[in-house]
Amino acid sequence: MPETIIFAIATVMYAIAAVIGGLQLWADGEKYRHFMQPVVCTAIVFEAVVLVFRAVAIKAVPLTGLFESMIVLTIVFGLIYLFLSIAIRQVWFSSVIVWVILAMILMTWAVARPAAEPAAVAATPWAMAHGIAMILAAVSVTFATANACLYLIGNHKLKHKKIMQVLGKVPNMEKLEYMNLFGIRAGFVFITIGLISGLGLALLRLAMLGISIGEWLTDIKIICIIAAWALLAVILVLNRLLLLKDKARAVMTIMVFVLVLFAILGVTILGATHHNFSG
Amino acid sequence: MKIIVTGLSHKRTPIEIREKLAFDSSQTVKALTELKNRFHESEFVLLSTCNRIELYCATKREGGLTAQDLAGFLSDFHNIKVEDFRDFLYMHSDGDAVRHLLAVASSLDSMVIGEAQINRQVKEGYKLACAAKSTGKILNRLFHCAFATSKEIYTNTSISSGRVSVAGVAVELAMQLFADICSAKVVVIGAGEMGELLLQHLLHVGCGNVNIVNRSYEHGLELANHYRVTVRKWEALAEQLIDADIAIASAGGQDYLFRKKAFEEMMGSHRKKPLLIIDIAVPRNFEPSINEIENVYLYSVDELSEVAEQNRKAREDDITAGRQIIQKNTAGFVEWFNSRDLGPLIGQMKERFGQISQNELEQFLSRTSQDAPCRKLAKLMVDRIVNKLLHCVIKNVNFVAREHGPSEAVKLVDSIVRQAEEISSESTNKENTKS
Numbered sequence: 001m002p003e004t005i006i007f008a009i010a011t012v013m014y015a016i017a018a019v020i021g022g023l024q025l026w027a028d029g030e031k032y033r034h035f036m037q038p039v040v041c042t043a044i045v046f047e048a049v050v051l052v053f054r055a056v057a058i059k060a061v062p063l064t065g066l067f068e069s070m071i072v073l074t075i076v077f078g079l080i081y082l083f084l085s086i087a088i089r090q091v092w093f094s095s096v097i098v099w100v101i102l103a104m105i106l107m108t109w110a111v112a113r114p115a116a117e118p119a120a121v122a123a124t125p126w127a128m129a130h131g132i133a134m135i136l137a138a139v140s141v142t143f144a145t146a147n148a149c150l151y152l153i154g155n156h157k158l159k160h161k162k163i164m165q166v167l168g169k170v171p172n173m174e175k176l177e178y179m180n181l182f183g184i185r186a187g188f189v190f191i192t193i194g195l196i197s198g199l200g201l202a203l204l205r206l207a208m209l210g211i212s213i214g215e216w217l218t219d220i221k222i223i224c225i226i227a228a229w230a231l232l233a234v235i236l237v238l239n240r241l242l243l244l245k246d247k248a249r250a251v252m253t254i255m256v257f258v259l260v261l262f263a264i265l266g267v268t269i270l271g272a273t274h275h276n277f278s279g
Numbered sequence: 280m281k282i283i284v285t286g287l288s289h290k291r292t293p294i295e296i297r298e299k300l301a302f303d304s305s306q307t308v309k310a311l312t313e314l315k316n317r318f319h320e321s322e323f324v325l326l327s328t329c330n331r332i333e334l335y336c337a338t339k340r341e342g343g344l345t346a347q348d349l350a351g352f353l354s355d356f357h358n359i360k361v362e363d364f365r366d367f368l369y370m371h372s373d374g375d376a377v378r379h380l381l382a383v384a385s386s387l388d389s390m391v392i393g394e395a396q397i398n399r400q401v402k403e404g405y406k407l408a409c410a411a412k413s414t415g416k417i418l419n420r421l422f423h424c425a426f427a428t429s430k431e432i433y434t435n436t437s438i439s440s441g442r443v444s445v446a447g448v449a450v451e452l453a454m455q456l457f458a459d460i461c462s463a464k465v466v467v468i469g470a471g472e473m474g475e476l477l478l479q480h481l482l483h484v485g486c487g488n489v490n491i492v493n494r495s496y497e498h499g500l501e502l503a504n505h506y507r508v509t510v511r512k513w514e515a516l517a518e519q520l521i522d523a524d525i526a527i528a529s530a531g532g533q534d535y536l537f538r539k540k541a542f543e544e545m546m547g548s549h550r551k552k553p554l555l556i557i558d559i560a561v562p563r564n565f566e567p568s569i570n571e572i573e574n575v576y577l578y579s580v581d582e583l584s585e586v587a588e589q590n591r592k593a594r595e596d597d598i599t600a601g602r603q604i605i606q607k608n609t610a611g612f613v614e615w616f617n618s619r620d621l622g623p624l625i626g627q628m629k630e631r632f633g634q635i636s637q638n639e640l641e642q643f644l645s646r647t648s649q650d651a652p653c654r655k656l657a658k659l660m661v662d663r664i665v666n667k668l669l670h671c672v673i674k675n676v677n678f679v680a681r682e683h684g685p686s687e688a689v690k691l692v693d694s695i696v697r698q699a700e701e702i703s704s705e706s707t708n709k710e711n712t713k714s
Contacts, residue, residue: 158456158576163586167451173553174458242551245573 013043021095070108126201137190144183145257148250224263286333302327311411322415326404337417346370384425436597469530528564617685631699
């Protein structure tokens with residue numbers, strides 16, 4: 001029960017941050033910005049407390065379920081916001097990022113489960129490497145997507161001569177491109193590590209998983225991740241060959257994000273996966 | 280004490296006069312040290328920028344320095360006759376002087392409202408005055424009030440944001456598109472006045488790779504030499520545009536220089552980086568549909584003017600808000616400044632009341648034969664009565680200060696002190712006559 005209350009407080013904090021994000025856009029100014037950082041900071045602390053509670057309950061690193069993974073994801077995202085807000089002061093950036101975090105935390109409610117004991121396989125180095133790589137990959141892809149969205153918004157406004165809605169509100173367009181590309185590269189590297197470690201886990205510890213290799217490799221979650229990885233590879237190759245325009249790259253990044261999101265949340269909510277590390 | 284300021288600014292004074300009266304850092308320190316040595320009871324700060332020379336002074340209200348004395352000092356220091364610049368001088372005192380400094384430090388009195396440079400210059404002037412030890416309690420507080428006001432205005436209004444000229448908006452737009460504007464390749468098509476103005480702005484923000492392409496090569500060369508940039512022949516225009524980042528179009532002509540189809544072919548499908556085209560020519564040099572090409576951002580003079588106009592309107596609202604902040608902070612400072620005079624006056628009042636009671640007590644005791652302990656008791660009783668009555672008066676003075684401002688309270692205490700002086704001297708005279 002206290003865990004639910006604490007998580008509810010964290011959610012309310014993010015909701016307040018999202019309202020502040022809306023206000024600073026609506027009020028056309030930055031004066032609300034300094035309220036947002038303490039609110040996000042408090043929400044992160046409450047989320048961390050939930051993780052500590054879970055760790056105490058299962059006496060292990062609390063990464064056995066999707067719920068915990070999502071909490072870690074929102075914490076990492078919140079920390080990215082806190083660090084980047086030092087350099088990126090435009091209101092669009094902070095508003096979009098807190099809305100994304102709020103969406104993620106609301107989705108986390110959908111996958112909330114009581115703390116589960118970790119499966120024996122979760123203690124293996126393969127599983128740990130896989131879990132950490134996939135969390136970092138999800139963070140990278142979300143970061144790339146946030147920048148892609150900002151790029152598309154800025155580009156649309158500039159093309160339609162709405163200069164006032166861009167100047168001082170959206171980060172520099174070239175910087176957005178760089179950050180988008182950085183997120184894509186990092187996402188590709190982490191998903192590659194995640195896939196290799198996942199494959200290693202499937203090949204070496206199949207007995208511990210309790211499923212066949214065929215089931216493991218045809219799991220919708222894994223298929224979605226492989227598709228996202230392939231799309232990232234296509235983006236990077238086309239970009240290298242100068243065949244991809246910035247706008248197309250931004251749209252493709254959003255497609256990768258949708259795939260990753262479906263892989264993390266969609267299939268779990270639909271119950272269409274055997275991908276589970278809880279006992 | 281009173282605060283006075285005398286000076287001249289870009290508003291009324293020609294540059295020829297301003298440059299004669301300007302002070303560099305070492306001259307500022309020298310002038311302030313000289314002033315402090317001559318008038319050691321007064322406080323001074325000298326502000327000298329390319330747009331203004333101002334001398335702030337806090338001095339005794341009676342028999343202290345005047346604005347004319349300060350003007351005379353400027354004249355002596357620079358060896359220029361006062362008559363040569365008297366007509367351009369402005370002089371303010373007390374509340375007006377405070378309001379003036381607050382407006383100067385917040386850039387509301389500047390040529391470009393919202394510029395951040397003036398605040399740094401005022402801070403620099405104050406630092407030099409501190410180094411010359413020419414400031415004191417009053418000017419220290421006044422300048423800190425000016426810095427706080429400036430910060431408040433910059434924080435609570437958007438006075439410094441948004442460019443108010445077409446050239447300024449164009450530069451801001453370029454900075455929105457390119458992360459490193461210094462390395463962006465700029466092509467200036469035509470050597471018209473507006474193009475030159477934009478060129479100045481781009482050079483100001485650090486653009487290093489600027490190429491002028493003009494129909495008349497000689498005219499282009501002249502402009503290029505003036506700004507130390509590169510000039511290209513008119514025939515090389517297409518070649519220059521292919522790898523350009525920013526194009527400023529201000530060439531004359533009756534028809535478009537570039538139409539969409541031809542421009543698209545010229546740029547090729549492999550061009551990845553964005554191209555910002557600022558078309559300030561009338562008639563326009565670029566067909567408007569060129570904006571539809573991906574990564575090409577085409578803006579005409581009208582579109583930029585619209586933004587500049589919106590910024591100008593927003594800034595006007597901010598100026599009103601800024602003036603309100605200045606008004607509020609001036610009132611706060613003046614209240615503190617006036618209340619400074621109240622303390623010594625209350626001291627004088629206590630002294631006079633004490634004197635009256637002492638006179639009366641001595642008169643009473645001289646008529647009666649009291650022993651020493653009894654005299655002591657009588658003195659104690661009188662002192663207590665006077666203190667209680669004084670407490671009552673001070674309470675009322677504070678009430679007046681709160682309700683009607685410190686200046687009214689100062690007037691009231693001043694009049695009480697004068698009346699007490701009269702009573703005291705009357706009783707002394709009576710005593711002398713009797714004896």
